[in-house]
Amino acid sequence: MKRQFLLALLGFALLFSGVAISAEDASADDGAQSPVAxxxxxxxxxxxxxxxxxxxxxxxxxWASLDQDPLQEVTSTDNGSFTVRYDASLRYITFTLEGYSVQSYCSELVRLGDSNVYEIVLKDETETEGVHELYDDYGVTALLARTNGTIFGTVTTMIENRVVPVEGALITIVSGQYNLTGTSNNAGHYHIDCPTGTTYDVTVTKGGLEDVTVSNVDPSLNMTTNVQMVQKSHIGVLGMDMAHTLALFGLLISVLVALFGIYMARKPEKENGIYVLNDLPETKSKKK
Structure with missing residues (x-):
């Protein structure tokens, strides 16, 4: 009987300790959820x-208010990470880096008009250990892109099997509403600053050379766009190009001028209704 009593007492003790442990676990779980800090x-x-x-x-x-100084400023690390303090007064956040602009952002941020300021609208202001992960499923708070890039390169042509720079070539880049121009320097180099976020068709023109167009050039990739131009092909007489055609005409004109000179020097005279070319030397008559 005494033994049964001890076993029953031990069972009650184990049951009570289990209930106490469960209560502590539940209390710990409740404590993990705390206001976002x-x-x-x-x-x-x-x-x-x-x-x-x-x-x-x-x-x-x-920011708590845009009329006041920022509450805090931090800089993203090499993996793009940042952490800022949070309390009920915090309302706005901004992301700035020279030469960049925000292109998209997570669902808990609301852009204020056309500004670069974003209102913070948390879906839940309690979080495990007080740290709120401010990003969506793709794991990013804000995506930025370069606001300006450069299209650059060198313009050349071939002369007597040698590559030579083309100075003064007109470079035109076009994309939608953008139409920008530049010229190559004495080394053939050119560069044109332009907005990013789009690709451009690059057209190079120069008198005496064939136009060249390079399509879908992306300025944000910072890649060289070199252009080699060729001499224009002018079809003249007998399938010859302009240079050889002009040389032929020059030769023909020289021959005609020479013939006309000979004609004038030895002009025929009309005798008895007949033109006679007298090219014999004049002789003096002998006196009798």
Whole structure:
């Protein structure tokens, strides 16, 4: 009987300890959910024709009111990561890096008009350990792209099997609303600054040379666009080009001028209704 009593007492003790442990676990789980104390996110860039990649050095600022100074400013790390403090007063966030602009952003940010300011609208202001991951499924808070790039290269042609630079060539780049021009220098080099986010058709023209067009040049890729031009092919007489045609005409004119000179020097005279070319030397008559 005593033994049964001890076993029952031990069972109650084990049951009570299990209930206590469960209560502690539940309490711990409840404690893990706390008000958001910081926002963590990533900033990437989107080079055209490539997957987006981490962007280091982006200034991330937070604001309670745009009429006041920023609450905090941090800079994205080499993997594009940033962390900022959060409390109920924080309302706005900005992402700035010289030469870049924001192209897209996560669903918990709302852009204010056409500005570069974004309102923070969290879906849940409680989070595990107080850190809120400020990005969507693709893992990025904001995607930035270069605002300006450069199309550059060298213009050359072939003369007597030698590559020589073309100076003064007109380079025109066109894409939708953009139509920009530049010229090559004495070394044949050219560069034209232009907005990114689109591709351009590059056309090079120069008197005496055939026009050249290079399509779909992307200025954000920072790649050289070299152009080699060829001499224009002018079809003249008997299938000859202009240079040989002019040489032939020059030769014919020289021959005609020579013949006319001979004609004038030995002009025939009319005798008894007949033109006679008297090319014999004049002789003196003998006196009798």
């Amino acid at each position: 910081s926002l963590h996110g990533y900033v990437h860039e989107i080079p055209p024709q490539e997957n987006h990649r981490a962007l280091e050095g982006v200034s991330v600022k937070t």
